[in-house]
Amino acid sequence: MKIGVYFCKCGTNISDRIDPQKVMEEITKLKDVAYFETVDFLCAEEGKEFLEKDLKKKKPMRVVLGACSPRDHEKTFMNVLSKAAINPYLMQMVNIREHVAWVISDICKASDKASAYLKGAVARVQLHEPLKPEELNVCPDVLVIGAGPAGLKASLSLTEAGRKVVLVEKNPVIGGMPVRYEEIFPNMECGPCMLEPMLGDVLHGDNSENIELLTLSEVVEVAGYLGNFIVKIKQLPRYVNPKKCIGCRECIEPCPVSAKNEFNCSLDERKAISFAFSGGLPNFPFIDDKVCIRTKGENCRLCEDACIVDDAIIFDDKEKVIEKNVGAIIVAVGAELYDCSNLTNLGYGKLPNIYTSLEFERIIASNGPTEGEIQGFGKKGPRSIAIIHCAGSLDKNHIKYCSGTCCQSAFKFNQFISKKLPNTKIFHFFKEISVPGKETFQLYNKALNNPDSMFIRYRNINEIDVSIENGRLAIHYSFSSGKRCKSTADMIILCPPVIPSSDTAELGSILEIPADRYGFFEELHNRVDSIQSKLKGVYLTGSCQSPMDIQNAMNQGLAASGYILSGLPEGKKLEIEPIIASVDEERCSGCRVCNLVCPYKAIDFDEEKAKATTNSVLCQGCGTCVAACPAGAIKGNHFTVEELLAEIQGVLT
Amino acid sequence: MTKKPGLSMYWASSCGGCEIALVNINEKILEVIDKFDFMFCPCLLDTKKKDIEALPDKSIEITLFNGAVRTEENAEMANLLRKKSKILIAFGSCSNDGCIPGLSNLYSAKDHFDTIYLNNPTVSNPGGIVPQRETEVPEGTLHLPEFYDTVRTLSQVVDVEYFIPGCPPESNQIWDVINSVIEGVKLPPKGSVIGAGTSTVCDECEKIKEDKKIDRFYRTYEIIPDTKKCLLEQGIICMGIATRAGCGSLCPKVNMPCSGCYGAPDGVLDQGAKMIAALGSILNLEGDLTEEEITGHTNKIMDSIPDYAGTFYKFSLAGSILKNSVRK
Ligand SMILES: Cc1cc2nc3c(=O)[nH]c(=O)nc-3n(C[C@H](O)[C@H](O)[C@H](O)COP(=O)(O)OP(=O)(O)OC[C@H]3O[C@@H](n4cnc5c(N)ncnc54)[C@H](O)[C@@H]3O)c2cc1C
Ligand code: SF4
Ligand code: SF4
Ligand code: SF4
Numbered sequence: 013m014k015i016g017v018y019f020c021k022c023g024t025n026i027s028d029r030i031d032p033q034k035v036m037e038e039i040t041k042l043k044d045v046a047y048f049e050t051v052d053f054l055c056a057e058e059g060k061e062f063l064e065k066d067l068k069k070k071k072p073m074r075v076v077l078g079a080c081s082p083r084d085h086e087k088t089f090m091n092v093l094s095k096a097a098i099n100p101y102l103m104q105m106v107n108i109r110e111h112v113a114w115v116i117s118d119i120c121k122a123s124d125k126a127s128a129y130l131k132g133a134v135a136r137v138q139l140h141e142p143l144k145p146e147e148l149n150v151c152p153d154v155l156v157i158g159a160g161p162a163g164l165k166a167s168l169s170l171t172e173a174g175r176k177v178v179l180v181e182k183n184p185v186i187g188g189m190p191v192r193y194e195e196i197f198p199n200m201e202c203g204p205c206m207l208e209p210m211l212g213d214v215l216h217g218d219n220s221e222n223i224e225l226l227t228l229s230e231v232v233e234v235a236g237y238l239g240n241f242i243v244k245i246k247q248l249p250r251y252v253n254p255k256k257c258i259g260c261r262e263c264i265e266p267c268p269v270s271a272k273n274e275f276n277c278s279l280d281e282r283k284a285i286s287f288a289f290s291g292g293l294p295n296f297p298f299i300d301d302k303v304c305i306r307t308k309g310e311n312c313r314l315c316e317d318a319c320i321v322d323d324a325i326i327f328d329d330k331e332k333v334i335e336k337n338v339g340a341i342i343v344a345v346g347a348e349l350y351d352c353s354n355l356t357n358l359g360y361g362k363l364p365n366i367y368t369s370l371e372f373e374r375i376i377a378s379n380g381p382t383e384g385e386i387q388g389f390g391k392k393g394p395r396s397i398a399i400i401h402c403a404g405s406l407d408k409n410h411i412k413y414c415s416g417t418c419c420q421s422a423f424k425f426n427q428f429i430s431k432k433l434p435n436t437k438i439f440h441f442f443k444e445i446s447v448p449g450k451e452t453f454q455l456y457n458k459a460l461n462n463p464d465s466m467f468i469r470y471r472n473i474n475e476i477d478v479s480i481e482n483g484r485l486a487i488h489y490s491f492s493s494g495k496r497c498k499s500t501a502d503m504i505i506l507c508p509p510v511i512p513s514s515d516t517a518e519l520g521s522i523l524e525i526p527a528d529r530y531g532f533f534e535e536l537h538n539r540v541d542s543i544q545s546k547l548k549g550v551y552l553t554g555s556c557q558s559p560m561d562i563q564n565a566m567n568q569g570l571a572a573s574g575y576i577l578s579g580l581p582e583g584k585k586l587e588i589e590p591i592i593a594s595v596d597e598e599r600c601s602g603c604r605v606c607n608l609v610c611p612y613k614a615i616d617f618d619e620e621k622a623k624a625t626t627n628s629v630l631c632q633g634c635g636t637c638v639a640a641c642p643a644g645a646i647k648g649n650h651f652t653v654e655e656l657l658a659e660i661q662g663v664l665t
Numbered sequence: 666m667t668k669k670p671g672l673s674m675y676w677a678s679s680c681g682g683c684e685i686a687l688v689n690i691n692e693k694i695l696e697v698i699d700k701f702d703f704m705f706c707p708c709l710l711d712t713k714k715k716d717i718e719a720l721p722d723k724s725i726e727i728t729l730f731n732g733a734v735r736t737e738e739n740a741e742m743a744n745l746l747r748k749k750s751k752i753l754i755a756f757g758s759c760s761n762d763g764c765i766p767g768l769s770n771l772y773s774a775k776d777h778f779d780t781i782y783l784n785n786p787t788v789s790n791p792g793g794i795v796p797q798r799e800t801e802v803p804e805g806t807l808h809l810p811e812f813y814d815t816v817r818t819l820s821q822v823v824d825v826e827y828f829i830p831g832c833p834p835e836s837n838q839i840w841d842v843i844n845s846v847i848e849g850v851k852l853p854p855k856g857s858v859i860g861a862g863t864s865t866v867c868d869e870c871e872k873i874k875e876d877k878k879i880d881r882f883y884r885t886y887e888i889i890p891d892t893k894k895c896l897l898e899q900g901i902i903c904m905g906i907a908t909r910a911g912c913g914s915l916c917p918k919v920n921m922p923c924s925g926c927y928g929a930p931d932g933v934l935d936q937g938a939k940m941i942a943a944l945g946s947i948l949n950l951e952g953d954l955t956e957e958e959i960t961g962h963t964n965k966i967m968d969s970i971p972d973y974a975g976t977f978y979k980f981s982l983a984g985s986i987l988k989n990s991v992r993k
Contacts, residue, residue, distance in 0.1 A: 599932055601868035603906045607876045609946045640946035642907035642939050643865045644932025653934060
């Protein structure tokens with residue numbers, strides 16, 4: 013075999029410490045080494061030109077380069093080999109600079125070590141196989157996780173551009189948080205009406221056939237990378253056939269069991285078969301099998317009996333795991349509110365008539381538990397309502413940051429209350445007021461100018477004490493001067509900060525994207541690239557990235573689709589590095605030792621053949637499985653057992 | 666009648682089980698004798714070394730050589746039979762990989778003599794007599810062949826055509842090999858393993874195999890395994906994963922773990938090292954563990970294995986990359 017060896021002096025970086033002459037004498041003694049060339053700067057333009065010409069002239073079958081770290085220039089020289097019509101994998105590069113010249117001062121020792129390494133390379137390179145990268149079309153489809161404002165906007169803009177979207181929503185209904193708000197700040201638009209056109213477009217718009225909506229679903233496994241993710245989605249049974257159900261609600265009434273309705277913040281109950289709330293879309297019910305008595309062995313069929321169409325209720329519906337191939341992933345799972353029961357001094361959960369902002373949203377919503385009525389205070393309503401801002405934010409014992417939206421909801425409530433209950437006084441207890449932006453400021457102004465509102469700045473949320481005095485809620489607090497004071501109200505609304513949802517951590521580990529110090533998904537760069545996660549191909553939108561209002565959530569959804577449309581154009585090709593592992597079926601015994609070892613989830617088990625398989629797209633050639641396979645059935649290209657052994661033997665002889 | 670091809674079988678450092686395995690082909694032995702001239706087999710026949718020496722070179726068609734090379738005599742016979750045979754087959758685990766005799770490579774010849782003749786509690790040897798290469802007696806000098814410092818496999822001593830693994834090789838496999846020679850089936854390339862599979866024992870084992878995550882290992886007396894499931898998954902070190910197929914998974918079939926007698930499968934250089942790499946891949950180290958916890962946990966799991974060499978290299982130490990212990 014004709015092997016050409018090139019020795020790069022790297023100026024004097026290498027040749028000052030390693031004697032090329034001495035190395036040449038050693039290396040040219042080897043049987044297969046046809047020639048040995050010394051070059052000043054192999055990576056410089058002249059160096060590359062020389063290498064290309066020399067290779068074309070001498071036509072070696074294998075090439076060994078003694079030079080710098082392959083991390084610096086392996087690709088450079090592989091390209092030169094390609095230009096010289098030699099398969100670039102028929103080359104072995106030896107790092108005689110960092111590994112030898114720079115760490116050994118004795119020129120004799122350094123020359124011997126360089127020779128030993130080069131001998132290893134000469135021995136191994138003979139076994140190299142010509143490898144070819146596989147070309148793969150990227151998958152242009154997109155997975156969107158979460159059907160709130162951010163996810164919906166992303167889905168719609170992507171489908172408008174002709175892309176296919178798999179939209180995964182955990183809840184039985186779509187729309188996220190805002191479909192549960194009666195009115196939307198800053199312009200006090202009707203929430204459900206504002207979102208309804210978008211929801212309609214997703215369900216039956218012009219491009220809706222390109223949106224595969226999976227409700228009651230969660231992503232459970234993700235493997236792959238930009239252009240080629242393989243995603244497993246678990247979908248819970250709905251027990252209702254969306255193709256048959258007409259949404260008439262006849263089935264709800266007869267159902268004999270009920271449970272707290274989490275979609276109304278557990279302020280009322282829903283039946284085992286129910287709609288999340290009225291007007292929720294898609295407009296058909298679901299059966300909660302944790303509540304339904306059929307799962308407890310009873311043969312109840314009251315809902316089915318009441319149903320006016322045939323086969324709309326499917327009692328034997330099953331949990332499904334759906335596998336999808338997508339090119340990019342948009343995360344839009346939203347956020348949740350800080351648990352106000354952590355602020356024990358505020359009486360939440362213990363005293364009556366104390367609600368969180370979200371609970372109050374549901375109370376005032378016409379599709380909420382009380383159909384928008386504030387009950388229990390007679391026709392005139394409560395005499396006064398206290399709204400406590402910063403209920404847990406900007407506080408080192410609770411949440412350090414400001415969510416930036418709570419003040420706005422508080423002022424939204426101010427307008428709503430005054431409109432609905434003109435006699436009610438409104439106290440705003442605040443630590444700071446945060447109302448940036450042209451519209452938001454108006455919101456604040458309106459509250460300021462409302463003759464029924466009063467602003468009270470407290471010093472510290474932990475100094476507020478809420479108790480019952482004479483049947484009303486007494487709020488003791490301190491001014492910034494330290495002076496204690498008391499106000500009385502009939503109802504308290506707490507505006508807690510927005511925090512990462514409880515799903516964020518788990519989803520993060522499934523997607524392998526990190527969280528920031530507050531637990532939100534961490535952006536690639538906070539200013540320049542806040543839509544990209546740290547993992548290429550996974551984008552962050554909406555309040556799972558940071559607390560934000562609907563405007564921003566929508567913008568981020570749009571931005572993510574922009575990233576995808578520009579970065580993942582249809583028809584784009586991915587080149588798959590050929591240094592990957594593959595299973596020899598003849599040797600594989602199906603022992604399953606390798607099944608869990610792959611850090612890239614590239615190993616699958618073909619149950620039918622009882623053999624393991626590796627996925628060339630997912631495999632990164634790390635070699636973990638090659639070491640693990642006790643049958644010697646997995647071959648790691650370019651790092652075969654034979655090549656490694658030859659290299660070791662070469663170094664040792 | 667044309668002359669029948671010659672067949673010989675020799676035992677070097679071995680237990681005799683290989684010969685029994687050959688005879689275990691039962692009545693088919695008659696067919697063997699019918700087709701071959703069974704020329705030499707100290708266990709069964711009376712031909713002597715001098716008879717073989719008298720033969721022309723390459724006049725034996727096939728020699729089945731079992732036993733490792735422990736002594737000078739073993740080496741001498743290996744060389745002789747090599748010279749006289751067309752096809753020399755390393756037969757059985759000892760000649761393939763060293764087998765149990767090979768485990769003695771953890772100690773030097775002197776260590777063995779000291780233990781066997783001097784220090785063993787059941788030995789009384791007041792004169793401190795140990796075997797000598799030469800001993801003077803009134804009749805002259807007695808010679809003993811050298812007891813080498815290390816046990817070698819047959820192919821470490823002479824050139825070998827084929828390898829039939831097993832301790833002992835399964836009789837049906839022996840018959841298959843002999844029969845294919847009788848039937849004139851084309852022989853595989855030199856150096857091949859014959860009379861065995863290419864994959865591992867798991868391939869032949871009918872136990873249900875699932876994803877493996879092992880918390881601790883059990884010795885066989887410490888656990889009553891679920892007989893349907895893979896033994897390894899239950900924490901019993903079954904060498905089946907790293908052992909060449911061919912036995913029909915005899916041991917796992919009766920719920921005993923494979924101890925590895927068929928040696929490494931194709932594509933594996935070192936059975937013991939491979940087994941350790943595989944076990945390392947299936948230890949249960951799930952969860953958020955610190956480096957120290959991982960080390961601690963791994964050590965604990967490894968401590969439940971009483972004898973590394975005897976577990977992982979029971980049959981293959983002499984033939985492994987390690988070969989023997991470092992002697993100072
Ligand atoms: C009390 C309150 C009032 C507000 N009022 C206003 C207002 O008037 N105007 C305004 O502009 N902003 C308002 N906001 C802010 C607004 O709610 C957010 O900007 C908006 O909800 C963010 O949209 P999103 O799509 O990021 O998340 P969300 O609206 O939270 O939607 C996330 C979606 O993802 C789903 N999901 C969650 N986890 C998973 C999972 N693991 N798998 C699949 N799906 C999942 C959820 O079910 C949900 O449908 C208010 C916020 C609060 C707390
Ligand atoms: S470890 Fe090897 S033999 Fe076992 S299933 Fe995986 S590829 Fe097959
Ligand atoms: S070499 Fe094996 S373990 Fe590594 S990425 Fe490829 S399949 Fe996974
Ligand atoms: S019991 Fe042993 S031979 Fe059978 S599958 Fe498990 S490891 Fe393999």
